[in-house]
Amino acid sequence: METRLTKTHNNVKEGSCSSSRPVSFGKLDNIKREMDRLKINILGLSEVRWKGAGKITSGKHELIYSGGLESERGVGIVLHQKVRKAVKGYWALSDCVLLVKIAGKPLDLNIIQVSQWYELVVFTASMEIYGAAVADKLDAGRNILRRRYYRQHCNLDMGSYTKDLSAINPDLSSIFILDNSPVAYRMFPDNAIPIKSWFSDARDTALLCLLPMLDALRFTGDVRSVLGRNLHLSRTW
Missing domain, CATH: 3.40.50.1000 (HAD superfamily/HAD-like)
Incomplete structure (x- = not known):
């Protein structure tokens, strides 16, 4: 699993995580520890494997995810408790595109997580x-x-x-x-x-x-x- 710190908005640190295998329940604890170590508040996951779309609360973190009908590869966003209470809504635009809107000052923050479809x-x-x-x-x-x-x-x-x-x-x-x-x-x-x-x-x-x-x-x-x-x-x- 490789984690990259990307940018900071409203004193909130964001990161992205790529893995050779889709993220499952067993890997969520490892991801939370990595977020705490790097002091990341929002972490995008390029591949998860759950059916449909929804969210899971695990301790101080919340995972919002999207996926297909047959546990196909989707995407996810993990939020620390510092920001999860500020979530105004989330939308699975497709199996591989997830939008989360977070209240911020002076502007709201829109986080879009997309599966790695192409080489850029x-x-x-x-x-x-x-x-x-x-x-x-x-x-x-x-x-x-x-x-x-x-x-x-x-x-x-x-x-x-x-x-x-x-x-x-x-x-x-x-x-x-x-x-x-x-x-x-x-x-x-x-x-x-x-x-x-x-x-x-x-x-x-x-x-x-x-x-x-x-x-x-x-x-x-x-x-x-x-x-x-x-x-x-x-x-x-």
């Missing part, structure tokens, strides 16, 4: 000296964004930088790019999901709106069979 890769047309700093900020020491590609990995085509997805994975049936610039994926339109640019808008929900689509794509044998229909070109998330 950063591919930017920016210079490495700038792109690496942004990627480090996003990763926040979690070691999630381990594969990174910058301007030197792009192709210069008619004065614009395009991104060669085959350099990341030669199997184009299992890779897609999420980008705000159509020029960037000009050579791979059947592997692209357009998204709006982000300018520090705290109300932006573009990525959240994409979750159902990302959930569905992981069950297709070839992402191009869906994205290649060009229907996605009529909508920018």
